[in-house]
Amino acid sequence: MTWIxxxxxVSAAFLTSLVECVExxxxxxxVGTVRGWKPAFVGTGLALAALVVLVFALGPALLQLPEQALQLFVGILLLLFGMRWLRKAILRGAGIIPLHDEDAIFKSETANLKLAQTTQRWGVDPIAMATAFKGVLLEGVEVAFLVLAVAAGSPALIGPAALGALAAALLVTTAAVAIHKPLARVPENTLKFAVGVLI
Structure with missing residues (x-):
């Protein structure tokens, strides 16, 4: 296959993963700014390990399914997922529902983390670790699904789609480390609209 x-x-995987990675x-x-970076990194590391196990456990099992049935199933899910993103992007663009606001999400998460009382266990804050774990795992599962979906169930396209997702994750991680603030300037609504059209 050529790059064209x-x-x-690759573009669809990159853009969809970019949105999920920002979240x-x-x-x-x-978690890192309110409760400390150690539980944030431990929770994130555990979530990434769980994602690797999930991908390596389910990936080969999915490839054993009949190709046409897998493509039909993934195609239907992709169509529904794309239509949902497109619908939300249109409603947000029209002002019917509020725009996705990373600053507001950040403030909400920090307020919740400040309220939660906890004692450390084994030198790690369990509530902070669980919050980071849950957030990264849920968004990571969405990225894994999106990689499979944009590859349309074709084993030949899973690698390039995964590279697009990995590039998005590296870009977001680099930006987050550099600025230590939520990536609120990422035009998520525009990205979701574009991805909805692509899908």
């Missing part, structure tokens, strides 16, 4: 043939898959980074930043 792979470009739509995970916001939660991790909230």
């Amino acid at each position: 043939e792979l470009a739509p898959t 995970a980074a916001t939660i991790m930043l909230a």
Whole structure:
């Protein structure tokens, strides 16, 4: 396959993963700034390990399914997912529902973390660790699903889609480490609209 043939898959995986990674980074930043970086990194590391196990456990099992059935199932899910993103982007663009606001999410997460009383166990704050774990795991599962979906169930496209998702994760991680603030300037509504059209 040429890069021209792979470009739509890589672009869709990159853009969808970018949105999900920004959301995970916001939660991790909230945990790190309020409760400390150790539980944020431990929770994130455990979530990434769980994602690796999940991908390696389910990936080969999915490839054992009949290709046409898998493509039909993934295609239907992708269509529904894309329509949901497109619908929300249109409603947000029209002002019917509020825009996704990373600053507001960050403030909400930090307020919740400040209220929670906890004692450390084994040198780690369990509430902070669980918050980081949950946020990264949920967004990571969405990224894994999106990689499979934009690859349309084709084993040949899963690698390029995964590279697009990895590039998005690295970009968001680099930006979050550099500025230590939520990535509120990422135009999530525009990205969701574009991805909805791509999907």
